[in-house]
Amino acid sequence: MSNFSIVLMGLAVAILMLLGYASTRPDEFSVERRLRIAAPADKLWPLVGELRGFNRWNPYERRRLALCVGERQGRHRLCPNTKALLQ
Numbered sequence: 001m002s003n004f005s006i007v008l009m010g011l012a013v014a015i016l017m018l019l020g021y022a023s024t025r026p027d028e029f030s031v032e033r034r035l036r037i038a039a040p041a042d043k044l045w046p047l048v049g050e051l052r053g054f055n056r057w058n059p060y061e062r063r064r065l066a067l068c069v070g071e072r073q074g075r076h077r078l079c080p081n082t083k084a085l086l087q
Contacts, residue, residue, distance in 0.1 A: 037044060047057055 047053065
């Protein structure tokens with residue numbers, strides 16, 4: 001048996017082991033975050049009920065945008081793959 005055959009067999013075994021392990025994992029997963037806000041619903045609903053305005057107050061979006069590296073346009077930075085401008 002040549003070295004190439006041994007390497008090829010080892011690779012095939014590694015792929016089969018990976019597929020076997022992957023078949024034992026769940027097909028789906030979910031992520032959930034919760035936060036208790038000390039404010040009445042009538043003050044919060046105008047903020048969270050408007051889908052287009054969601055990223056104005058979303059702290060996770062602010063963190064994501066702060067990490068992006070984009071080209072500067074004057075004093076603003078345009079992040080790739082988004083239309084958001086950072087101050």
